[in-house]
Amino acid sequence: xxxxxxxxxxxxxxxxxxxxxxxxxxxxxxxxxxxxxxxxxxxxxxxxxxxxxxxxxxxxxxxxxxxxxxxxxxxxxxxxxxxxxxxxxxxxxxxxxxxxxxxxxxxxxxxxxxxxxxxxxxxxxxxxxxxxxxxxxxxxxxxxxxxxxxxxxxxxxxxxxxxxxxxxxxxxxxxxxxxxxxxxxxxxxxxxxxxxxxxxxxxxxxxxxxxxxxxxxxxxxxxxxxxxxxxxxxxxxxxxxxx
Amino acid sequence: xxxxxxxxxxxxxxxxxxxxxxxxxxxxxxxxxxxxxxxxxxxxxxxxxxxxxxxxxxxxxxxxxxxxxxxxxxxxxxxxxxxxxxxxxxxxxxxxxxxxxxxxxxxxxxxxxxxxxxxxxxxxxxxxxxxxxxxxxxxxxxxxxxxxxxxxxxxxxxxxxxxxxxxxxxxxxxxxxxxxxxxxxxxxxxxxxxxxxxxxxxxxxxxxxxxxxxxxxxxxxxxxxxxxxxxxxxxxxxxxxxxxxxxxxxxxxxxxxxxxxxxxxxxxxxxxxxxxxxxxxxxxxxxxxxxxxxxxxxxxxxxxxxxxxxxxxxxxxxxxxxxxxxxxxxxxxxxxxxxxxxxxxxxxxxxxxxxxxxxxxxxxxxxxxxxxxxxxxxxxxxxxxxxxxxxxxxxxxxxxxxxxxxxxxxxxxxxxxxxxxxxxxxxxxxxxxxxxxxxxxxxx
Numbered sequence: 001x002x003x004x005x006x007x008x009x010x011x012x013x014x015x016x017x018x019x020x021x022x023x024x025x026x027x028x029x030x031x032x033x034x035x036x037x038x039x040x041x042x043x044x045x046x047x048x049x050x051x052x053x054x055x056x057x058x059x060x061x062x063x064x065x066x067x068x069x070x071x072x073x074x075x076x077x078x079x080x081x082x083x084x085x086x087x088x089x090x091x092x093x094x095x096x097x098x099x100x101x102x103x104x105x106x107x108x109x110x111x112x113x114x115x116x117x118x119x120x121x122x123x124x125x126x127x128x129x130x131x132x133x134x135x136x137x138x139x140x141x142x143x144x145x146x147x148x149x150x151x152x153x154x155x156x157x158x159x160x161x162x163x164x165x166x167x168x169x170x171x172x173x174x175x176x177x178x179x180x181x182x183x184x185x186x187x188x189x190x191x192x193x194x195x196x197x198x199x200x201x202x203x204x205x206x207x208x209x210x211x212x213x214x215x216x217x218x219x220x221x222x223x224x225x226x227x228x229x230x231x232x233x234x235x236x237x238x239x240x241x242x243x
Numbered sequence: 244x245x246x247x248x249x250x251x252x253x254x255x256x257x258x259x260x261x262x263x264x265x266x267x268x269x270x271x272x273x274x275x276x277x278x279x280x281x282x283x284x285x286x287x288x289x290x291x292x293x294x295x296x297x298x299x300x301x302x303x304x305x306x307x308x309x310x311x312x313x314x315x316x317x318x319x320x321x322x323x324x325x326x327x328x329x330x331x332x333x334x335x336x337x338x339x340x341x342x343x344x345x346x347x348x349x350x351x352x353x354x355x356x357x358x359x360x361x362x363x364x365x366x367x368x369x370x371x372x373x374x375x376x377x378x379x380x381x382x383x384x385x386x387x388x389x390x391x392x393x394x395x396x397x398x399x400x401x402x403x404x405x406x407x408x409x410x411x412x413x414x415x416x417x418x419x420x421x422x423x424x425x426x427x428x429x430x431x432x433x434x435x436x437x438x439x440x441x442x443x444x445x446x447x448x449x450x451x452x453x454x455x456x457x458x459x460x461x462x463x464x465x466x467x468x469x470x471x472x473x474x475x476x477x478x479x480x481x482x483x484x485x486x487x488x489x490x491x492x493x494x495x496x497x498x499x500x501x502x503x504x505x506x507x508x509x510x511x512x513x514x515x516x517x518x519x520x521x522x523x524x525x526x527x528x529x530x531x532x533x534x535x536x537x538x539x540x541x542x543x544x545x546x547x548x549x550x551x552x553x554x555x556x557x558x559x560x561x562x563x564x565x566x567x568x569x570x571x572x573x574x575x576x577x578x579x580x581x582x583x584x585x586x587x588x589x590x591x592x593x594x595x596x597x598x599x600x601x602x603x604x605x606x607x608x609x610x611x612x613x614x615x616x617x618x619x620x621x622x623x624x625x626x627x628x629x630x631x632x633x634x635x636x637x638x639x640x641x642x643x644x645x646x647x648x649x650x651x652x653x654x655x656x657x658x659x660x661x662x663x664x665x666x667x668x669x670x671x672x673x674x675x676x677x678x679x680x681x682x683x684x685x686x687x
Binding site for chain 1: 278279280320321323345
C-alpha cells in the first residue's frame with residue numbers, strides 16, 4: 001500500500017499514518033515543518049512502515065504541485081492520497097485581508113490543486129482513493145471562523161463534484177468532516193472547557209472510511225446530526241446563537 | 244508565498260486537572276509539549292512546575308495546584324528500534340500499551356509493566372514502577388539504558404547506568420523533580436508470544452499466602468494475590484501466578500472495555516457494598532481455580548477493561564494506601580494492618596497483596612524493596628484518615644514505607660524516616676520543578 005500524505009504533520013494525518021504504518025505501508029509525506037516531519041518519519045518506521053520518503057514542501061505553485069504528483073506516480077502506483085493540510089487563525093472577524101487570502105489559499109485552493117493533480121492519473125489508472133480532510137465548519141460558517149469555514153465549504157462542494165466526475169471510474173473520493181479535535185490548532189477551545197474528540201478517534205474514522213470508500217463521513221459521527229439541525233436553523237435564530 | 248507565523252498559545256491555559264484519585268480538580272496552567280526538541284524553551288518560560296503524563300498517579304505527585312503542568316502526552320513518538328538487540332528509543336509520552344501492542348507481535352516486550360497499561364514511559368521512570376514479576380526482573384528503571392533530561396536551567400543532560408549515574412539514580416523514581424524526561428532508551432525482553440500459563444489458587448490465612456509466595460517465586464514469573472479486605476488477619480484470597488506459556492495458546496482475546504459513564508453522587512464502594520461484593524467475588528472466582536492459558540492483557544491489566552473505574556468512588560474521590568514491609572516482620576505487620584482495616588469497615592473491592600524480590604533499588608527514592616506489599620483503595624472519608632494513622636504506625640514500626648505514586652496524605656515525618664536517601668537526592672533536584680507532593684513531603 002503506497003500512501004501520499006499532504007500536510008503530514010497535522011495531528012489527524014499523523015495518527016492516520018500510524019494506523020497505516022502497522023500494516024507496513026509505503027509513505028510519501030509532505031509538510032512545511034521538516035524537523036517535525038523527520039521525527040514523524042522515524043516514528044512511522046519503528047511502527048512498521050516499509051518505507052518513508054519526504055517530499056519537498058510546495059503548497060501553492062500549481063506547476064510544482066503537478067510535477068510532484070507526476071514524479072510520485074512515476075515512482076510507483078499510489079493507493080491513497082490524503083490531503084490534510086489546513087490553518088485556522090483565531091479572531092477571523094478582525095483578520096487583515098492578507099491573512100484572509102492565506103486562509104483561503106491554504107484551506108481551499110491548495111487542497112483542490114493537489115486533488116486535481118492526482119485525479120487525472122488516478123482516473124486513467126482506474127484506481128486510487130483521494131481523501132480530503134474538510135470540516136464541520138464547512139457545513140455552517142459562523143463569526144469566529146467564517147473565512148476558514150468558507151474555505152472548507154468549498155472543499156465540500158468540490159469533493160462532491162469530483163466524486164461525480166469520477167463515478168464509475170474506480171477512483172474513490174472520501175471527504176472527512178471532523179468536529180473540533182484536540183490538536184495544537186484548538187488549544188484555546190480546550191482551555192475554555194470544551195470536550196474535543198481526540199486525533200486518534202478522528203484518524204480511526206478516517207482510515208475506516210477510506211478502507212470502505214465512504215463518500216462523506218463526520219468524525220465523530222454525532223456531528224452529522226448536530227450539523228443537520230444547525231443547517232436548518234432559521235437565520236434569526238442562528239445569528240443569535242452564541243457560537 | 245510566506246505563511247504567517249502560527250499563534251503560540253502559552254500561559255493562561257488554566258484548566259482543572261485531577262489525578263487518578265480524583266480528590267480535587269484544582270486549576271493548572273497546562274502547557275502542552277509536542278516537540279521534544281522544543282522542551283527547553285517551554286520550561287524556561289514557566290516555572291516552577293511538574294511534568295504530567297496520563298495523570299495515573301493517585302495523589303499529588305503529578306499535580307501542582309494553581310501552577311504549571313507540562314503535559315507530555317504529545318511527546319508520543321518512537322525514535323528508533325533495533326530488532327536484533329531489542330533496544331527501543333522513544334519519547335517520554337509514549338504509552339506502555341502502545342509499546343506492548345507494537346512489540347509483542349515482533350517477539351519483544353517491556354520487561355516491567357504496572358497494573359495498568361495507561362501509563363507513559365516518563366511516568367513509569369519517574370515513579371520507578373514495578374509489576375507482578377518484580378522478583379524476576381525488578382523495576383522499570385532497571386531496564387532504562389539512557390534517558391534525556393531537560394532542566395529548567397536550560398541544560399539537556401543524557402544519563403544512564405554508565406553516564407551521569409548519580410543523576411540517573413536520582414531521576415529513576417525521582418518523581419519528576421530532577422527535570423523533565425523527554426526521551427528514553429529501553430531494553431526490551433524477548434518473548435514467545437502473548438500467552439501466559441496462569442494458575443489461581445485459593446488460600447486462607449497469611450501463613451498460606453507466604454508459603455505460596457515462597458513456593459512460586461522460582462517457577463512463576465508473575466505472582467499477585469487478590470484478598471478479601473473484610474476478612475481480617477484470617478484473610479481469604481486468591482493467589483494468582485503466571486508464566487510464559489510453553490507453546491499452548493488460549494482462546495482468542497478481544498478487548499471489550501466498558502466505561503463507567505458518570506460519577507455517582509456518592510461512593511459505590513461503601514459499608515453496604517463492600518462485604519457482599521468481596522464475598523461474591525471470592526466465591527465466583529474460587530470456582531475458576533486451576534491452570535489455564537490466558538492472554539497477557541486480561542491477566543496483567545484486569546482493571547483496564549473498566550475505563551474510568553475511579554469514578555466509582557463518587558465526587559469526593561479516594562485514596563490508595565500502598566505499603567511495603569520487610570519480609571522478616573511481614574507476617575505480623577500484614578496481620579495487624581488487615582485487622583485494623585477489617586475493624587474500620589472501610590476498604591475496597593480490589594485489595595492486592597504480593598511479595599517483592601530482594602533486589603537493589605534502581606533509584607535513590609524507589610519504593611520497592613524486599614518484602615510484602617499491600618495495596619488497597621479507600622473512599623475519601625473521615626474513618627479512612629483515622630485508619631491511615633494507625634496503618635502508618637504499623638508500617639513504620641516494621642521498617643516499611645509507602646508508595647509516593649499512590650500517596651496524597653502521608654505525613655512528612657514518615658516520609659523522611661522511611662526514605663533514607665532523601666538528602667542525597669536533594670542535591671540533584673531541579674529547583675524549577677515542584678509538585679504538590681514535593682512541597683508536602685520535601686518542603687519545596
